[in-house]
Amino acid sequence: xxxxxxxxxxxxxxxxxxxxxxxxxxxxxxxxxxxxxxxxxxxxxxxxxxxxxxxxxxxxxxxxxxxxxxxxxxxxxxxxxxxxxxxxxxxxxxxxxxxxxxxxxxxxxxxxxxxxxxxxxxxxxxxxxxxxxxxxxxxxxxxxxxxxxxxxxxxxxxxxxxxxxxxxxxxxxxxxxxxxxxxxxxxxxxxxxxxxxxxxxxxxxxxxxxxxxxxxxxxxxxxxxxxxxxxx
Amino acid sequence: xxxxxxxxxxxxxxxxxxxxxxxxxxxxxxxxxxxxxxxxxxxxxxxxxxxxxxxxxxxxxxxxxxxxxxxxxxxxxxxxxxxxxxxxxxxxxxxxxxxxxxxxxxxxxxxxxxxxxxxxxxxxxxxxxxxxxxxxxxxxxxxxxxxxxxxxxxxxxxxxxxxxxxxxxxxxxxxxxxxxxxxxxxxxxxxxxxxxxxxxxxxxxxxxxxxxxxxxxxxxxxxxxxxxxxxxxxxxxxxxxxxxxxxxxxx
Numbered sequence: 001x002x003x004x005x006x007x008x009x010x011x012x013x014x015x016x017x018x019x020x021x022x023x024x025x026x027x028x029x030x031x032x033x034x035x036x037x038x039x040x041x042x043x044x045x046x047x048x049x050x051x052x053x054x055x056x057x058x059x060x061x062x063x064x065x066x067x068x069x070x071x072x073x074x075x076x077x078x079x080x081x082x083x084x085x086x087x088x089x090x091x092x093x094x095x096x097x098x099x100x101x102x103x104x105x106x107x108x109x110x111x112x113x114x115x116x117x118x119x120x121x122x123x124x125x126x127x128x129x130x131x132x133x134x135x136x137x138x139x140x141x142x143x144x145x146x147x148x149x150x151x152x153x154x155x156x157x158x159x160x161x162x163x164x165x166x167x168x169x170x171x172x173x174x175x176x177x178x179x180x181x182x183x184x185x186x187x188x189x190x191x192x193x194x195x196x197x198x199x200x201x202x203x204x205x206x207x208x209x210x211x212x213x214x215x216x217x218x219x220x221x222x223x224x225x226x227x228x229x230x231x232x
Numbered sequence: 233x234x235x236x237x238x239x240x241x242x243x244x245x246x247x248x249x250x251x252x253x254x255x256x257x258x259x260x261x262x263x264x265x266x267x268x269x270x271x272x273x274x275x276x277x278x279x280x281x282x283x284x285x286x287x288x289x290x291x292x293x294x295x296x297x298x299x300x301x302x303x304x305x306x307x308x309x310x311x312x313x314x315x316x317x318x319x320x321x322x323x324x325x326x327x328x329x330x331x332x333x334x335x336x337x338x339x340x341x342x343x344x345x346x347x348x349x350x351x352x353x354x355x356x357x358x359x360x361x362x363x364x365x366x367x368x369x370x371x372x373x374x375x376x377x378x379x380x381x382x383x384x385x386x387x388x389x390x391x392x393x394x395x396x397x398x399x400x401x402x403x404x405x406x407x408x409x410x411x412x413x414x415x416x417x418x419x420x421x422x423x424x425x426x427x428x429x430x431x432x433x434x435x436x437x438x439x440x441x442x443x444x445x446x447x448x449x450x451x452x453x454x455x456x457x458x459x460x461x462x463x464x465x466x467x468x469x470x471x472x473x474x475x476x477x478x479x480x481x482x483x
Contacts, residue, residue, distance in 0.1 A: 127328075127330070127333075129326060129328050129330035130330060130332060130333065132293060132326070132330060133324075133326065133330035133331075133332065133389075133392075134332075134344070135293070135316075135319065136291060136293065136319055136322075136323075136324040136393075137319065137320070137323075137344035137348075137392070137393070137396060138316045138317065138319040138320035138344065138348055138396065139316070139344055139347065139348065140316055143347060147332075147343060147347065148332050148334065148335075151334040152333055152334050
């Protein structure tokens with residue numbers, strides 16, 4: 001009982017703090033997913049390209065970003081790159097812009113690698129006979145892709161993409177180590193102020209869970225709708 | 233040599249010294265033959281003999297290792313040939329039907345001709361309905377492929393190929409994936425097509441179809457054309473030992 005009362009007390013006093021953290025977590029996650037998906041789609045195309053060097057580059061990128069920790073990628077971009085003169089500029093009207101950009105860029109580059117694999121496997125799961133039939137009718141590879149293969153691949157891709165978004169929300173907590181005021185960063189702040197370590201962390205966990213659970217329900221709903229669409 | 237010097241207009245496809253290797257496996261070994269307009273040719277032979285590869289080379293679904301394939305006098309193996317325009321003239325029917333799963337039957341029929349500006353959407357729809365009626369599937373025009381039986385899918389796949397007004401139809405074992413009771417309905421459609429004068433090249437295991445419907449039969453074995461004769465002659469008087477033993481096994 002004591003435990004829950006403390007949590008309620010923390011939330012009533014530091015609610016704004018947590019809310020700002022949630023907002024930043026969602027902004028970073030959303031941007032990472034949007035950029036990650038756009039880049040990931042291009043990366044998937046490169047990965048399936050007929051041009052060998054392009055394919056090798058894409059494969060190397062994907063393997064590297066999936067094979068190293070996000071924490072290392074993030075700190076490398078934020079602390080490492082400025083050492084060789086590469087850093088994001090500060091913008092006067094957005095506070096902490098360069099820090100924020102480092103977080104978004106690291107998350108996007110990381111997510112891109114996973115999304116590329118989701119898209120590639122979604123496309124390759126479509127029966128090759130579908131493309132063959134399109135080509136035999138005189139359609140070009142691009143026309144076959146957009147008219148026949150992609151509409152079928154999207155059913156494999158969208159649910160997996162939804163799961164990727166959920167993963168990104170959770171993974172985004174690492175941006176707190178470079179001082180971005182996300183949910184985890186705010187949690188640490190409140191923890192340091194109140195010394196209610198357990199309660200602060202429990203609050204963060206509950207909020208993260210509410211976020212991811214909501215999204216996973218949304219994904220499941222979208223998936224059901226698509227399954228339905230197949231029959232109609 | 234840009235065009236076929238032999239100006240035999242009734243010759244629609246001419247194959248010269250066609251060779252196809254997969255890695256180091258020689259699948260087609262120096263094949264030369266030709267197909268005339270209105271001819272119905274069956275290609276028979278043991279599995280792995282190169283029948284399907286041969287057929288798929290004719291519309292470049294497989295790229296020949298060497299040789300030339302003239303379609304309407306143009307060597308389609310040459311660089312710079314717009315293969316898509318040639319494929320429009322060559323309808324293909326697959327063992328696995330390959331209807332577009334994301335489209336209903338009518339969309340399957342109209343998508344390509346409309347996209348390639350062969351006809352307007354209305355024209356395509358009218359033509360689609362006419363052809364569907366002919367194969368007895370007009371009522372299925374709004375169905376999706378997963379709602380159809382194998383025989384229905386294959387009849388619609390044939391109609392889809394016909395929508396492009398092809399000059400020649402290529403059939404790649406069209407009845408091999410069908411339940412026995414559905415083979416007849418597909419063969420009937422093919423027989424009708426043949427009677428109407430469609431040029432057809434049919435890779436098949438249906439010996440009765442080869443013998444009764446096709447005017448000529450090729451026996452392909454180990455990448456060679458072992459025999460190439462009028463169908464009745466090939467079945468009644470097989471000469472090569474391979475063909476004799478093949479026919480003994482399948483008849």
